[in-house]
Amino acid sequence: MNSLVGKRCTITGGSRGIGLAIARLFAAEGAACTLIGRNMESLTSAKESLEQNHDTQIHDIASFDVSLVNGWEKLMADTKKENIDILVNAAGISQNSFLFKTSTPDIDKLVATNLMGTIWGCKNIVPRMMRQRNGCIINVSSLLASHGGRGSTVYAASKAGVVGLTRAMAWEVGRFGIRANVLLPGYIQTDMTKGMDENGELSALIPMGRLGLAEEVAEAALFLAKSSYAHNCVLNIDGGLSAT
Numbered sequence: 023m024n025s026l027v028g029k030r031c032t033i034t035g036g037s038r039g040i041g042l043a044i045a046r047l048f049a050a051e052g053a054a055c056t057l058i059g060r061n062m063e064s065l066t067s068a069k070e071s072l073e074q075n076h077d078t079q080i081h082d083i084a085s086f087d088v089s090l091v092n093g094w095e096k097l098m099a100d101t102k103k104e105n106i107d108i109l110v111n112a113a114g115i116s117q118n119s120f121l122f123k124t125s126t127p128d129i130d131k132l133v134a135t136n137l138m139g140t141i142w143g144c145k146n147i148v149p150r151m152m153r154q155r156n157g158c159i160i161n162v163s164s165l166l167a168s169h170g171g172r173g174s175t176v177y178a179a180s181k182a183g184v185v186g187l188t189r190a191m192a193w194e195v196g197r198f199g200i201r202a203n204v205l206l207p208g209y210i211q212t213d214m215t216k217g218m219d220e221n222g223e224l225s226a227l228i229p230m231g232r233l234g235l236a237e238e239v240a241e242a243a244l245f246l247a248k249s250s251y252a253h254n255c256v257l258n259i260d261g262g263l264s265a266t
């Protein structure tokens with residue numbers, strides 16, 4: 023297993039939830055993290071929380087909307103001398119409406135954030151990793167990419183796209199020493215699932231009997247970051263929900 027000491031890691035959605043849990047664990051393993059999100063206040067407090075515990079690394083933040091390619095282009099221009107060893111695409115938004123009731127702007131925003139945001143991240147950072155002849159990409163999809171779910175058609179389509187993107191890219195980039203893997207979390211306790219399990223009905227559907235923790239997804243991401251032969255993994259981390 024490789025150490026993350028000295029590695030530079032870019033994490034979208036790093037201000038909260040799963041992205042922040044990954045940043046915390048990667049920082050604890052020695053990585054320096056650049057956190058990306060839209061809200062500057064939550065990015066700043068996330069960076070402070072990393073620095074309180076891991077003040078030996080220099081962490082950074084960048085505030086932009088991942089669905090807009092020019093944000094990515096600016097990030098690449100601003101960091102052109104830096105290596106980027108690990109890219110985690112965790113920024114995402116959810117849906118809770120039937121397709122026929124979902125507005126056109128909301129559909130656009132779901133696809134633009136979850137799928138296009140991941141495509142832009144990979145398109146912009148892969149050339150940097152090719153230059154280094156080394157890199158690791160971890161995309162965060164969802165169990166809903168492969169399992170049906172009411173009220174999540176566009177979300178599911180965007181996340182299935184992330185799986186397709188990752189697998190096709192694994193073929194393209196492996197020969198440059200770049201690994202590409204994708205996580206499929208089930209239901210994880212974050213802002214995204216707030217209020218979804220108030221009466222325990224959701225937990226009752228999950229073989230492990232509870233929602234997962236962001237830290238548990240971060241452990242799976244750490245395995246993908248460290249294992250030098252993990253490439254094209256499609257890794258469920260769902261408390262067994264995919265078995266039902």
Ligand SMILES: NC(=O)c1ccc[n+]([C@@H]2O[C@H](COP(=O)([O-])OP(=O)(O)OC[C@H]3O[C@@H](n4cnc5c(N)ncnc54)[C@H](OP(=O)(O)O)[C@@H]3O)[C@@H](O)[C@H]2O)c1
Nearest residue numbers: 035037038039040059060061087088113114209210212214
């Ligand atoms: N929680 C679950 O049960 C679950 C299950 C399966 C998959 N996932 C996936 O896991 C990832 C993280 O989810 P989470 O539960 O941690 O969600 P969360 O707590 O709501 O956090 C979402 C993160 O994404 C950022 N973000 C959202 N839209 C963005 C945009 N357009 N540009 C830049 N940053 C953006 C948010 O920051 P700002 O709002 O400041 O931009 C925040 O940092 C998502 O891709 C989600 O689909 C979650």
